[in-house]
Amino acid sequence: MRIIRYLEDSQEIAAAVTDDNIVYPLPFRDLMEVVREAKHRQMSTVSYIQTLISGKQGIHKEIGELNLLAPIVAPxxxxxxxxxxxxxxxxxxxxxxxxxxxxxxxxxxxxxxxxxxxxxxxxxxxxxxxxxxxxxxxxxxxxxxxxxxxxxxxxxxxxxxxxxxxxxxxxxxxxxxxxxxxxxxxxxxxxxxxxxxxxxxxxxxxxxxxxxxxxxxxxxxxxxxxxxxxxxxxxxxxxxxxxxxxxxxxxxxxxxxxxxxxxxxxxxxxxxxxxxxxxxxxxxxxxxxxxxxxx
Ligand code: DO4
Ligand code: MG
CATH class of the missing domain: 3.90.850.10 (Fumarylacetoacetase-like, C-terminal domain)
Incomplete structure (x- = not known):
């Protein structure tokens, strides 16, 4: 499981990418927010992401078609x-x-x-x-x-x-x-x-x-x-x-x-x-x- 960020319609979107390369936008700004929420729920980050994307459809674009940003705004x-x-x-x-x-x-x-x-x-x-x-x-x-x-x-x-x-x-x-x-x-x-x-x-x-x-x-x-x-x-x-x-x-x-x-x-x-x-x-x-x- 990988995390990317991309730009769409001037919006910065954080997404999970599964091993079969399907991209699922996440309701968080970046990986660190996901990590914190998963810890709060006493779950591993990957299990928490799986619950977030389960039953959802990924976007109809390949990673290569996205306007990728740095995957995290590292301070x-x-x-x-x-x-x-x-x-x-x-x-x-x-x-x-x-x-x-x-x-x-x-x-x-x-x-x-x-x-x-x-x-x-x-x-x-x-x-x-x-x-x-x-x-x-x-x-x-x-x-x-x-x-x-x-x-x-x-x-x-x-x-x-x-x-x-x-x-x-x-x-x-x-x-x-x-x-x-x-x-x-x-x-x-x-x-x-x-x-x-x-x-x-x-x-x-x-x-x-x-x-x-x-x-x-x-x-x-x-x-x-x-x-x-x-x-x-x-x-x-x-x-x-x-x-x-x-x-x-x-x-x-x-x-x-x-x-x-x-x-x-x-x-x-x-x-x-x-x-x-x-x-x-x-x-x-x-x-x-x-x-x-x-x-
Ligand atoms: O000693 C200077 C920098 C070394 C470095 O950047 C590296 O080993 O990757
Ligand atoms: Mg170096």
């Missing part, structure tokens, strides 16, 4: 860093701090008890499927970072899984890790979607296959896959550090780090299209545009 998107060996390797390649044989900050954080967590995005900067992700005008080395996103409650309970793109500037971070906020946060630098898969309906969240495809002039120029079983940490561990002495809000998304990095010579260009797929969730597709053209 904040946080992100984890260097949680996969692939990310550690890529950061070590780009950083000017490395000296032969010496540990970098990336080596240390990969092995440390405390994970790297950073604020990635706010609701206004986060986009959903099909909206453009923007390129920074002051970077020459930009990539998408395909990541599994955890949708959590204010208590830190993982209620769903989505796909996130943690757009990143490798040259800005590589010049100095203290530039991380500029390498990570700008207008439309974070995309989530296309759906939230209810956590209760995921058999093994440590066995999700991610595939990233990048198209240029209609041609596939990058295609790489990885699996969440390669994650160095647990989801609960990442969440427990996020909520420690912190205030988090219902519907916060925590990205779990990238396991896919395009080849080192690759940088995104205006006109590219990025697709990130996790079969249990869907395909998050976004065109790439230069931010400077938008202002």
């Amino acid at each position: 904040e998107v946080w992100a984890s860093g260097v949680t996969y060996e692939k990310s550690r390797e890529a950061r070590n390649y780009e950083t000017v701090e490395k000296a032969a044989g010496q540990e970098t900050c990336y080596d240390r954080v990969y092995n440390a008890e405390r994970p790297e967590l950073f604020l990635k995005s706010t609701a206004a900067r986060t986009i959903g499927p099909n909206a453009p992700v923007y390129l920074r005008s002051d970077s020459n080395w930009q990539i998408p970072e395909p990541e599994l996103g955890l949708v959590i409650t204010q208590e830190g309970e993982i209620v769903g899984y989505t796909i996130g793109n943690d757009m990143s500037c490798r040259d800005i971070e590589g010049e100095n890790p203290l530039y991380l906020p500029q390498a990570k946060i700008w207008k439309h630098s974070c995309a989530i979607g296309p759906a939230i898969r209810l956590a209760e309906t995921v058999e093994d969240p440590y066995n999700l296959q991610l595939t990233c495809r990048i198209y240029r002039n209609g041609q596939l120029v990058v295609e790489e896959s990885a699996n969440t079983r390669q994650l160095k940490r647990t989801y609960d561990e990442l969440v427990s550090f996020l909520i420690r002495d912190n205030e988090v809000f219902d519907g916060t998304v925590l990205l779990t780090g990238t396991c896919i990095v395009p080849p080192n010579q690759f940088t995104l260009q205006e006109g590219d299209r990025i697709e990130i797929e996790i079969p249990e969730i869907g395909v998050l597709s976004n065109p790439v545009q230069l931010l400077i053209r938008q202002t």
